[in-house]
Each structure stands twice: as C-alpha cells, then as structure tokens.
Amino acid sequence: MGMLKNLLQGNLAIHQEMINKFLKKLIEESNTLNKLNISITEGLLNLTAEILAGLGTSINVKIALSINSLTFNRHNRLVEFQVNGPVLISLQGIEIRARLGINLDPDPAGQTGAPSGLVNALQYLEIKEDKITVNFNKIPGFNQLLQKKLGFLLNYLEINKIELIEEMLIVHPSMKL
Numbered sequence: 001m002g003m004l005k006n007l008l009q010g011n012l013a014i015h016q017e018m019i020n021k022f023l024k025k026l027i028e029e030s031n032t033l034n035k036l037n038i039s040i041t042e043g044l045l046n047l048t049a050e051i052l053a054g055l056g057t058s059i060n061v062k063i064a065l066s067i068n069s070l071t072f073n074r075h076n077r078l079v080e081f082q083v084n085g086p087v088l089i090s091l092q093g094i095e096i097r098a099r100l101g102i103n104l105d106p107d108p109a110g111q112t113g114a115p116s117g118l119v120n121a122l123q124y125l126e127i128k129e130d131k132i133t134v135n136f137n138k139i140p141g142f143n144q145l146l147q148k149k150l151g152f153l154l155n156y157l158e159i160n161k162i163e164l165i166e167e168m169l170i171v172h173p174s175m176k177l
Contacts (some may be wrong), residue, residue, distance in 0.1 A: 012171040016040045019169065026141065034058060040164050044084065053091075063100070065132065072159035073176070077136035079162070083129070102127040170171040 020037055027033040035050040043063050047075045065081035072078070086097035104122040124138035136142050161172040 006081060012173060014169045016167050016169070016172065022145070026139070039172040040167050040169060043164050045081070045164055057092070062090075063132075067162055067164065068131065070159060072136075072157075074156070074158075077138070077142075079134050081132045081134070084130060099129040100127055101129045128136055 016038055023036045023038070027036050031050055033049060034052050035048070037048050039046045039048075043066055045066070047061075047063045047065060049061045051061060053059050062082040066084055067079065068082040069080040070078070083100070087100040089096040089098060102122060102125075124135045126133040126135070156175045158174050158176050159171055160174055163172070165171040
C-alpha cells in the first residue's frame with residue numbers, strides 16, 4: 001500500500017538501487033550479458049554493461065543517456081533516450097569510442113549463431129546512432145511487476161514526465177479514469 005499511497009499523493013521516486021535490482025533479475029539467465037548497471041546523475045543516466053563475447057572474453061560498454069521523449073499509457077510504454085557523446089567500448093585494454101547502431105535481421109534464420117540473450121534484448125530495444133528506444137511492453141516480466149505492485153490501477157496509469165536527479169528517477173504519474 002505504501003507505493004500506492006505515494007503514487008496517489010504525487011510523484012514516485014525510484015532509487016537507482018531498485019532499478020539495478022530489476023536489471024540484475026532481467027539478465028540473470030542471460031549467457032551474453034554478465035552485468036548491467038545504471039547510475040543516475042543530474043539529467044543523465046549512465047549505463048554500464050559487461051557483454052560476454054565467448055572464450056572468457058568480455059566487452060565493457062559505457063554510455064550516457066538523457067531522456068528525449070516519453071509515451072507511457074495503457075497501450076504504449078516507450079522511452080526514447082538521447083545518446084550523449086560516444087559509446088565507450090573496452091576490450092582487453094583497447095578503448096573504442098564509437099557511435100552505436102544495431103539492426104536485427106528480421107529473418108530468424110539470419111540470426112543463427114547469434115547470442116540468444118542479445119537477440120532477446122533487441123526485441124525491446126531499438127538502437128540507432130543517437131537514440132535508444134526502450135519498449136517496456138516487450139520486456140519480459142515488466143508488466144507482471146507493475147501488475148503486482150499496482151493491480152487494477154495499471155490500466156489507468158499514465159506517466160507525464162520522468163526526471164533524473166542524483167541517484168533517483170522521479171516519475172510524474174497521472175491517473176486517467
């Protein structure tokens with residue numbers, strides 16, 4: 001009931017630790033993503049990931065994002081992030097700064113041999129050079145988590161705005177009855 005009370009009285013503050021716990025659970029069965037963490041500073045979401053490339057080789061990726069646009073209602077739950085600066089990719093002492101774009105071959109036969117965890121993640125991520133769009137409706141377990149926490153109110157929840165402040169994500173919700 002505590003979360004519901006906070007939701008009805010105003011904004012919902014989510015600490016980065018809670019988000020990191022969700023991300024850890026999201027990737028726990030992945031054989032591709034070993035670590036996925038965020039840290040939140042004023043206006044920026046800093047994402048770090050460790051991707052397993054096989055044979056004990058890991059690739060570390062760091063990216064800084066800001067919120068570009070948001071659509072969060074009963075039908076669509078999308079957040080578009082603006083990429084701030086180059087993506088930093090570290091591989092065995094080599095640091096690469098690059099723009100990142102990922103396209104998933106729509107033909108499943110073309111994905112043969114690709115890491116399944118990465119293919120699964122690309123079902124809910126659209127990654128272009130300067131934008132990353134997350135479709136929360138396609139993230140496994142996300143709707144169930146919201147349903148568990150909010151119950152029937154989930155159908156009426158809309159988010160008008162999200163702010164990034166030090167270690168916190170501030171959600172400005174509204175109820176559309």
